[in-house]
Amino acid sequence: MVASSRYWSMWCISSASEKLGYKNCLIPLAREFVQKCIASSQGGAIQSTLLSHFHTKSATVTARIQAQAGLCLRCYVSASILKACQTIDHLFGSDKSFTYRDLLPFVLNDDGKTWVILDRDRKTQLVMMGDEPLQASTYPFFSVEVLRTFKSEAQSRLSLDNWTYLRTKQNAELKQFLAEFGFRHLSDWALLNRARAHQLERLSERDRHLVEVFHGVYRRDRRQQAGAKRCPDPSTEQLKEMLSDLQVKNVVIPAVGELMSDLKNIAVQLRQYDIWMHRVPLEIQDPDTGRDTIRPDLPHCDPDESDxxxxxxxxxxxxxxxxxxxxxxxxxxxxxxxxxxxxxxxxxxxxxxxxxxxxxxxxxxxxxxxxxxxxxxxxxxxxxxxxxxxxxxxxxxxxxxxxxxxxxxxxxxxxxxxxxxxxxxxxxxxxxxxxxxxxxxxxxxxxxxxxxxxxxxxxxxxxxxxxxxxxxxxxxxxxx
Amino acid sequence: MANMSSSLINSRLLPPETIWLEPEQIEQAQAMSECTAPEAHQWQSYLNALALLSFEQWLSERLPEYSIERLEKSIESVCYIEVNGFKFCLIAVEQVLDETVQIHRAVVEPEQAAHFYVVQEVSEEQELVMIRGFLRFDELIHYRNHYLDQMQNDSYPLPLSLLDAEPNHLLFYCRALQPTAFALRAEPFPSPISPLPTEGFLVALTQTTTKLTQWLQDTVDESWQTIDQFINPEANLAFSTRSIEAGVRRGKLINLGVQFGQQTVALLVNVTSETEGKLGVLVQLYSTGEARYLIPNLKLSLRSSTNQVVQEVTSRSQDNYIQLKPFKGRPGTRFSVAIHLGSETVEENFEL
Incomplete structure (x- = not known):
């Protein structure tokens, strides 16, 4: 089997190719390293060899080898990072106010030009510049962060692809961006309408009652408004009805104005991507062995050469x-x-x-x-x-x-x-x-x-x- | 770019298929969802109606040659339609950001089972519906049996990535397949198909697929015997095992029937573990019993998973055995070996 070119081509952000916002760059050093030094390992073994070099604690592996192995792995994860951004874009659906291109700067910030290794504790990214002493990176690459936190030794580990996807979704800056722009196309009321049990679980008990009452009144009326476009603010009558429904649930709010602002506060919470993101593990336990395996439905490539x-x-x-x-x-x-x-x-x-x-x-x-x-x-x-x-x-x-x-x-x-x-x-x-x-x-x-x-x-x-x-x-x- | 698309998840070139709702459809959906059920159910029926109307529109534009029939349903949370004999179960959700879709357990019960389970995202405020993907009945059952059966809830969580994101495949299935292509019967555990012995010439071996990887783990179906079992006065085998290296070797006796004087031949399969996780296979066919040579013109062939003949060898007048060239493959690769005599064929299926 020939090593995948994923180990030597890096997906980089690109303003020049405006259409896509990214381009594929060949990293000759990475290719050379895979072909010369790793070629003897086959298939999945290439990745584990690279990981063991990059994460090494042994003194026999030189910093140079560490950095080169890291470069190959950074190439590899760049494809998963790009894909994760496109997946998030698709998950948010049509007609929204951002595209994957807006997400790329937060996570696809590696250009493959710098040599980076990790310190022995695997806490810090260190930059290698020629023969100069190693320096802590002032501009950590997200790709290296993914690799730094990846536990390749664990028996029941995630695949590197899935780990990268998970980390990308949890990138703080990306989440901040999504909180601001992800739901911009939706009114507060549409967001409240679409909140389901899973999302409500993350809210306080009081807020949950508010949403339930809101659903009872607002959704009902919403269905009656033929062909209504953007969801209007709830009317005073609707708010009053909600107040009396809340009393039944022992939630006392003195005035409609207060209820209105409480509801808007819940909507602010619902604009956090976290609330919608279900933390289902990407890998599942195999009932036969009790070990975690990659979910069979997740990507795997098996080009059938013999066909x-x-x-x-x-x-x-x-x-x-x-x-x-x-x-x-x-x-x-x-x-x-x-x-x-x-x-x-x-x-x-x-x-x-x-x-x-x-x-x-x-x-x-x-x-x-x-x-x-x-x-x-x-x-x-x-x-x-x-x-x-x-x-x-x-x-x-x-x-x-x-x-x-x-x-x-x-x-x-x-x-x-x-x-x-x-x-x-x-x-x-x-x-x-x-x-x-x-x-x-x-x-x-x-x-x-x-x-x-x-x-x-x-x-x-x-x-x-x-x-x-x-x-x-x-x-x-x-x-x- | 080609490399990109093949290596990554469930990607579809185009964004999900989007259907814009028209005001008439929204009015119709309102009328359809009027009932006395609690509000949460009514909202769901409203979403279901929007999903149903938009899917009908999408389908009728793409399969104009078939009529669409709405089916009675007994589960509140979904809708059913039938097209060209195929049943569709339509599942409406409002968002898929958590990358899971909850579907009611009952939708796979015999009365409720459908050929396809289609997940649609209804964006009510934006007046649009997206087709997120679909799953075939057999795939849903497979997933349930392997990963979900222990769950006691009313609904199954399905990962979005399990779905076929390309709704056009629904059209291809409807056009090219028969509704009987997969039985709508949810067996709790897949049961092996029992061998069907047939009368007359060449007794059919079995309809099952023999998994060779399991041989290396010491799990061998008892219809495959060790070579020792063949070494007895009745089956006087003198196997040429020079070329056979370490590995697991098993054989099956096959009676050629009355026409050929009840001559019995032995099909021998040798499996070895090779580098790169591959398996090596050697297939041989021997004469047994009193016959010193194989019947001439007995043909042994190897077919790929798509039924293409990959190798073939025919016995000459004085061959005591014939064999296929040894081959290698990855676990999971399927192939079949057939023995042909005149116009008759008997076939054995394998998976590495």
């Missing part, structure tokens, strides 16, 4: 990909127009769909800029009608579906797959098709969409889409 027949299929679906993309775009554009025409609310705007996309993809305008040009009342309306993200997502689904159908057909013909296929076989195949489709087409399309102001669309997807838009406008001038 030659899969390789054969891969070549085949590369060929199918372009065909499928074209068909997918054509079909989805037709479906979208038809759906808009059917909609009571958006039918009048159906003819603006193609021109809207044209402005978005050919002129690089934002939806905010496009809305007034096409007679739409708001950004929200433009987003719902044009919705380039949703278009991309559906074209991706259609493309993958079509390639998958063809590959499955082939596999069945050649006797690789049963008819109908095994569920797991189908999923593995789908994941392979997705991985290739993303790598060749959709990754670039997503990235250019994420880039803000002044973006240009050059991906294969954007180019194909523009061709379709042009032919659409020529064929059906009403959409032009």
């Amino acid at each position: 030659l027949e899969q390789q054969e299929l891969l070549t085949f679906f590369h060929q199918q990909l372009d065909l499928a993309l074209n068909a997918g775009i054509a079909q989805e554009l037709r479906d979208r127009i038809a759906a808009l025409e059917r909609s009571k609310k958006y039918a009048p705007l159906a003819s603006q769909f193609i021109p809207g996309l044209q402005l978005y993809y050919s002129q690089g305008l934002s939806l905010k800029e496009i809305a007034p040009m096409l007679g739409m009342s708001s950004w929200d309306q433009a987003r719902r009608v044009i919705n380039p993200g949703d278009l991309l997502s559906k074209v991706r689904a259609l493309t993958v579906q079509q390639v998958l159908d063809r590959v499955l057909e082939q596999a069945q013909q050649k006797g690789f797959a049963q008819m109908p296929p095994e569920p797991n076989y189908l999923r593995t195949l789908a994941e392979q098709v997705e991985a290739i489709a993303d790598q060749e087409i959709f990754q670039a399309a997503v990235e250019e969409m994420r880039a803000g102001q002044g973006r240009s669309f050059n991906s294969v997807y954007a180019q194909q889409l523009r061709l379709h838009l042009i032919s659409f406008m020529q064929r059906e001038p009403s959409h032009g």
Whole structure:
């Protein structure tokens, strides 16, 4: 087995590549170290060898070796740190006021240029500069902190990936940031509405009573307000009703004003990420051995090298990909127009769909800029009608579906797959098709969409889409 | 980038699939959740209704060829629909920041069981619903049996990372599979499928998969015998064991049936522990009894997990044994070995 390049490529923060906010840097020293010094260890043993060098207390391991092993490990954890930030981003859902890019500066602060080792007590990061004496670091790297606190010797330890994820989620600065911005898109009342038993457990008993009473009154009325948007402040009547419900629970609050500020105080507490974060261990006890093992559902990679027949299929679906993309775009554009025409609310705007996309993809305008040009009342309306993200997502689904159908057909013909296929076989195949489709087409399309102001669309997807838009406008001038 | 995506958790290129709610859907959901239940339940039914309506919309746009039917339910906390014979159990939550989803124990009981359990996050104030992922029935049961059975609560905590984050896979399953692809029967513990002996030519070995890693731990199914057991007057075996190094060696006798004078052959498997945690396997087929040679044109083949023939060897007129080239693999790798004679085949499944 070849050592993973994770040990010598570091994910670093990057303002230059604004789209993503990060880049992958090759660290030649780390690669050299793995290939020359560690190559004899295999697979999982590479990591433990590196860890034992980095955490060494033995005098025979030189500081230089310690630092080099550390560098490899810092590369390794950088991928997990980046992933953790993206996961937190996804966990918070859509429409919020931050992205993973805002989280990166707190935790992805290593550039792999400094040599760092730990002191013998494993308390301090020490910087190595040539032959100068070791110095305590004034700018500790988060990656090294993760490694410093990682107990590699413990029998029932977390995997390094999971440890990194946990530490990233608990990074103080990151949590502070999330307390400020994580729930900014939600009103106090929506936060109170969504609080469940798990969150209430972290509040005082009195506060719990307040939330329960709030739920009884406010949620009930909320359901009655048809199509209400942002949750309004509770009315005096609602607050009065809550007060009398509280009396039943022996909680006495003299006035509605006081209840209001108490509720807002609870909302402040609910803005702490900690309250929502359940401390479920990432690893579980194996019932058979009683030892902690990595949860089977967590990531593990096992590329199946022997599956030659899969390789054969891969070549085949590369060929199918372009065909499928074209068909997918054509079909989805037709479906979208038809759906808009059917909609009571958006039918009048159906003819603006193609021109809207044209402005978005050919002129690089934002939806905010496009809305007034096409007679739409708001950004929200433009987003719902044009919705380039949703278009991309559906074209991706259609493309993958079509390639998958063809590959499955082939596999069945050649006797690789049963008819109908095994569920797991189908999923593995789908994941392979997705991985290739993303790598060749959709990754670039997503990235250019994420880039803000002044973006240009050059991906294969954007180019194909523009061709379709042009032919659409020529064929059906009403959409032009 | 490819390296990145393959090595990391449950990542989906795109953010979770998001469905914007329209005012009509919100009104409909309000009407659906009107009842006399306590407020906490009504709020949940309201969320369920929003999740149901948005999922129906999402599905109907993607599978326009199938109709969606709502099913009666007996559990308050979820909704059910059926599409092309597949049952979906829809679970609505308001946030997933704790990375767990609580689901009611009863949803896997026979009457309530569904093919897919879909988790949706309803963001009421923002008027949107996200599809967080889904789990197949068999996967849910597997997880429950291995990790949750000791729990006495009304609900199971499912880690979010257990879910398949790609909702498009639901569409693929609905299109390509049959609803019978996995039985909606929750057996408390997986029971091995018992061997089905068949009449006539070549008695089927077993339908089970033999786990070779266990051999090295001294756990061998009794249908596999030690070589000593073969050394008796009836089974006069003269095994060529020169090439076989240390390891565990077991064999099975296979009767070729009346057509071939009840000749018995012995399938021998030798497992060794190799470097890098791999296992080495040598498969041989011997003549036994009075027959000095194997029947000519007896074919021994090795197939990969995807049923691709990887190796093949055929007996000639005077072979007393044939063997596959020794091969190695990682624990967990599946393969099968088959013996073919004319148009008949008998197969044995293995897992390293």
